[in-house]
Amino acid sequence: MSHAPTSTQAASYLLRGVRPLGGERADVLLRDGVIARIEPQLPEAEVPQDAVVVDGADRVALPGLVDLHTHLREPGREDTETIESGTRAAAVGGFTAVHAMANTTPVADTAGVVEQVWRIGRDAGWVDVHPVGAVSVGLAGEQLAELGAMAQSAARVRVFSDDGKCVWDPVLMRRALEYVKAFDGVIAQHAQEPRLTEGAQMNEGIVSAELGLAGWPAVAEEAIIARDVLLAEHVGSRLHVCHLSTAGSVEIIRWAKGRGIDVTAEVTPHHLVLTDEEARGYDPTFKVNPPLRTQADVDAVREGLADGTIDIVATDHAPHAREDKDCEWAAAAFGMTGLETALSVVQATMVDTGRLTWADVARVMSANPARIGRIDTGELAQGRPFAVGEPANVVLVDPAARRVVDGRAQETASANTPFAGRELPGRVVATFLRGRPTVLDGAPVRDVATVGGAR
Ligand SMILES: NC(=O)N[C@@H](CC(=O)O)C(=O)O
Ligand SMILES: [Zn+2]
Numbered sequence: 001m002s003h004a005p006t007s008t009q010a011a012s013y014l015l016r017g018v019r020p021l022g023g024e025r026a027d028v029l030l031r032d033g034v035i036a037r038i039e040p041q042l043p044e045a046e047v048p049q050d051a052v053v054v055d056g057a058d059r060v061a062l063p064g065l066v067d068l069h070t071h072l073r074e075p076g077r078e079d080t081e082t083i084e085s086g087t088r089a090a091a092v093g094g095f096t097a098v099h100a101m102a103n104t105t106p107v108a109d110t111a112g113v114v115e116q117v118w119r120i121g122r123d124a125g126w127v128d129v130h131p132v133g134a135v136s137v138g139l140a141g142e143q144l145a146e147l148g149a150m151a152q153s154a155a156r157v158r159v160f161s162d163d164g165k166c167v168w169d170p171v172l173m174r175r176a177l178e179y180v181k182a183f184d185g186v187i188a189q190h191a192q193e194p195r196l197t198e199g200a201q202m203n204e205g206i207v208s209a210e211l212g213l214a215g216w217p218a219v220a221e222e223a224i225i226a227r228d229v230l231l232a233e234h235v236g237s238r239l240h241v242c243h244l245s246t247a248g249s250v251e252i253i254r255w256a257k258g259r260g261i262d263v264t265a266e267v268t269p270h271h272l273v274l275t276d277e278e279a280r281g282y283d284p285t286f287k288v289n290p291p292l293r294t295q296a297d298v299d300a301v302r303e304g305l306a307d308g309t310i311d312i313v314a315t316d317h318a319p320h321a322r323e324d325k326d327c328e329w330a331a332a333a334f335g336m337t338g339l340e341t342a343l344s345v346v347q348a349t350m351v352d353t354g355r356l357t358w359a360d361v362a363r364v365m366s367a368n369p370a371r372i373g374r375i376d377t378g379e380l381a382q383g384r385p386f387a388v389g390e391p392a393n394v395v396l397v398d399p400a401a402r403r404v405v406d407g408r409a410q411e412t413a414s415a416n417t418p419f420a421g422r423e424l425p426g427r428v429v430a431t432f433l434r435g436r437p438t439v440l441d442g443a444p445v446r447d448v449a450t451v452g453g454a455r
């Protein structure tokens, strides 16, 4: 379905003097949904009459960000997030596509549910929603879900995950890896050995011992990753490791890649900056799965992201109801929100510290996740986003801006951000989805759904 642009929608936008990928200044013209011109300076006579000029001075232009790991909570927990509110938060965070995890109620384990999620996302119009399909029926870890039917559905599912739960049974994992080869799918594993983490509340270490909270040892993550890279090699299939959080996990991925195994890995923004020291305040905002680890782990995941061992940053945006977070630590839910702070955290930890360039950020937050999710076969997925003729999925960032995060002022329907009250660098100024602004002046463009969600 596509809507014709209405009179309220400009046909073209001229981003004047922006820095594509942080490079040299250029004028970028978005027209008819694609990047129409890229010139050092577009002559005035060649600027279309109807073009809206966006002052881009000192703004970095990046390809629209792609999140491979988002929890949108619809269907089932619309009190904490809807597809509409979650994708609006994503647009404000600079995203033009998100992968919606399958741990909803009902679980996204059938063609019917993934098509419903895909359709609601399309109608909301903020970003492209790519549903993730469950690996097992009901995330129960027993019976393989109808992976083929989900792949062939209108949602064209390519990423499958029981996220929230680990595909623990090695036989089921092997079968899933074998099955998705037929349609170039990938299994995204939540690596958590269940027996080693029974009752676990936080990272196992000095802090957990001092606080008297049950520990989640690094080996519980690493043992599953080690097993799964070997399974992926044996089967000759694609494995993606969700929210990798320990130094040992980085080492295993490095070893596996050196051996030629087809594995990719993600790290979340929160694991790039926060440590288990945060648990000392007993504030369940900092309770997350996998848990916040030690400074040595934070250093290792930063290094792994910088040297390409870790392929992508994914938010693991996990909104929760107030009653599930405003309680004692042991009773609280695992998870924190992240869509609206992800790019700022990456800037703070990786760009401002000299570990990544903006072109690298485009790679780890757009091109690589798009490639892993098989959502684009064009230039974008190859990391050359600013070619004429490419879909105009563009985000403008003001890297010099600073802001104090206000948990209540975000677009997400939940307030469990770990960065509330903290100052972060960078601000998303505008986001364009196929040439149509979803965010301007840092605010969502409210009539976005009615001015045309062409796709
Ligand atoms: N990350 C979390 O702590 N929680 C996620 C599940 C998950 O990603 O494992 C959730 O759905 O709340
Ligand atoms: Zn998970």
Ligand SMILES: [Zn+2]
Binding pocket: 069, 071, 101, 163, 164, 316, 318
């Ligand atoms: Zn998750």
